[in-house]
Amino acid sequence: xxxxxxxxxxxxxxxxxxxxxxxxxxxxxxxxxxxxxxxxxxxxxxxxxxxxxxxxxxxxxxxxxxxxxxxxxxxxxxxxxxxxxxxx
Numbered sequence: 001x002x003x004x005x006x007x008x009x010x011x012x013x014x015x016x017x018x019x020x021x022x023x024x025x026x027x028x029x030x031x032x033x034x035x036x037x038x039x040x041x042x043x044x045x046x047x048x049x050x051x052x053x054x055x056x057x058x059x060x061x062x063x064x065x066x067x068x069x070x071x072x073x074x075x076x077x078x079x080x081x082x083x084x085x086x087x088x
Contacts, residue, residue, distance in 0.1 A: 014064050014072050022075055023059070026052050029087060039074070039081055052078065 026033075030049065037048045045051045055071050062068045 011073065012066050012069050014069065016064055019059060019064050019072060022072070022079065023056055025079060026056060026075070029082075032087065033082075034085075037078065037081060039078055043074075048078070 030052070033049045033052060035048060036044070036046050038044050052075070055075050058071050059068060059075070064072070
């Protein structure tokens with residue numbers, strides 16, 4: 001398997017606008033998400049549409065709090081991996 005570069009750096013807080021843009025990006029592409037995705041060396045999902053849907057649900061419910069910044073950062077990483085794969 002090809003080495004996955006670290007393409008996203010975690011940050012502890014996100015603005016509401018950043019989150020809204022992120023969610024909107026996934027919403028417009030939800031029907032085109034691949035079934036699986038190797039996110040980084042230690043993260044792989046066998047059901048990407050389900051994973052994205054659940055993560056968006058948590059973010060939407062909890063809002064942009066430092067407690068849930070990991071979920072938000074992970075979605076940003078997923079988006080970057082998808083863009084690398086040609087999804088725009």
